[in-house]
Amino acid sequence: MDVSDLIDPLNDAQREAVAAPLGRALVLAGAGSGKTRVLTHRAAWLVRVEGTTPYNLLAVTFTNKAAAEMRGRIERLLGISGSGMWVGTFHGLSHRLLRLHWKEAGLPQGFQILDSEDQRRLVKRVMRDLEVDENRWPVRQLQGFINARKDAGERPDDLDSNDPYTGQMARVYAAYEAACRSAGVVDFAELMLRTVEMLQNHLELLGHYRRRFAHVLVDEFQDTNGIQYQWLKLLAGPEADVFIVGDDDQSIYGWRGARVENLQRFRSDYSDTRVLRLEQNYRSTSTILEAANALIALNSDRLGKKLWTEGEQGDPIALYAAFNEQDEARFVIERLVSLIDDQGLARSDVAILYRSNAQSRTFEEALLSRRIPYRVYGGLRFFERAEIKDALAYLRLIANRDDSAALERVINTPTRGIGNRTLEAIRLAAREQDVSLWRAASGLFASHGALPARAANALGAFLGLIDRLAAETADMALADQLETVLDRSSLRAHVGKDRSERAQDKLENLDELITAARNFQQDAQIDEGMDPLTAFLSHAALEAGEGQAGAWEDCVQLMTLHSAKGLEFPVVFLVGLEEGLFPHRMSVEEPGRLEEERRLAYVGITRARQQLVMTYAERRRLHGRDEFGIASRFIRELPPELVDEVRARFSVTGPGVAASQGGMAGAVAPEAEFGLGERVQHSRFGEGVVLDCEGNGPNARIQVNFDAVGAKWLVAAYANLERV
């Protein structure tokens, strides 16, 4: 049997992992060490060498993107496609199990999924019904509490109701659960918890799946939370062949419940675990790697790993102390332009990474003014847009009248004369009779005199509209159904008359939704037993889609450090490295949280392949105030010899900024060979004026505005400039 294609492209450590004997294996894979390759090759190895079938594999990741990538790569290695292989996210796979076994899970057949916004609205609704003071108990906090409890596998009954604080929150949790049950909806955390409970309560099902999934593979294990760990352990059972890959140094989601300890826990739960390390890095220069190693070494409680590379040393890390955030953006953009224009880098080779979303603005403005295409990751996703959610809420209501969250959303969108009074009456009736809003509304409408005539008419029109839409569109294709709903509900007209320039965008989004529905029905393999509408709605909830449609031209990439995990770029600008911003002030108090910030810095540094540029601003406008910042401790924690401080302080920039306490190596004042404004001559570009200088010695860079070709950055050592 020829498995050279599986084995040959691997190094020794990778090979050892891929060909590990069946059993429990934990692969500690450093950044850029080829973990996805190892995982996918392992899957292919199991089929081609160990003789299992794709049907017996269970491969789990966190994001849809990673799951799609993994599936594609495994299928390519196996030369198959569309197999019965279960590759997906924790939530996607749980969803599938719950659809197949809705009865055993105690769910209605057509249950729908609440996204975070739906959940928050529902929690809020429940709190109002319970008359919980929203000022004392912020809704988001309660939502977070409920999710944290579910992520830990706890139901309201498991909580200490004697403690007044916990007791109050448990009350809301319980009421929220009741509301979900009556509406036939589940939130994200519930998908996991419900699946675990279902399997625990139905040992015949558990046995079936344990036999089926003889081989379990998990990516990014350091990001698993309590319930995900339980889920895995339950499905894998004591016998399964389990192959997990993770990196404790890249655990950056502790704040949303991820438990790095699960790596250790796995080792102690399965004492025969074979631990393997992938430490050879194929991504970054040795300079970048050394910096990353030095930084992360300051964390305690590491499982221990030291990355190395056979690659080149590369350039030193550039550090720029900006005067303020505009200066920071100016520096980054100028540097990036010179990389693109003079060194031929693609725009998409360059990433600007920051700690918090708000920082993107200055960079966007600077990029915009220079007409450089860019793309910001994060922000509102397609299926999260209000007009899209409104449209989907109509569909949800058509699929399931008891979906009270959906009803609340659209009963008066567009406005149809059902005001708060009427809605309050409906809510009251629903609470008293312990039924869904739809049923309560129908009841009120049917009993004469229960509502004022006007309200009753309006309500009747709404109830009739939904019933009619449901009946008339029942046999339509999804896209046609949606089209009909948008027109007949007047939602499209409502969205269109929004008198802002956003109205056009919104209409286009609705069209996009119709297209999405059409494509979905065409090429999605819809699981048996799920009608297309239910499947589409679940898809919309589980895969919120991209933030920006299309836009796949060559763009500079802007994103938070969190969203950069798993990606790599030839050039990385790590910006806003100031105490209070990064590490964020909310994380500096607790050692554990500070270490997570440090891991975040580690993730950022290791995204860079060739060149890493760090910046911080000595002054920054934050929340409308001017804040003075000092360099982040993460800068000071890097070996000074790897860092080259770029100082533009030739002159003018401003008094008092030349020597900063955060500066490296005592901030030697640069000796410039050329002064600003001086006229110089270049062999190729002709004459020009010196605009700016950075650094000193042979590494110094000089910006010259050439008469013929405009402004360019030149490296002093190669430029051979002469005074005119």
Added chain:
DNA sequence: CGGTGGACTATTTTT
């Protein structure tokens, strides 16, 4: 019902 203005808040985010 929709529009306005005051209060409040401001890490990270996937599913």
Added chain:
DNA sequence: TAGTCCACCG
């Protein structure tokens, strides 16, 4: 500063 949310008013 800027964006969101909500209460109140016409």
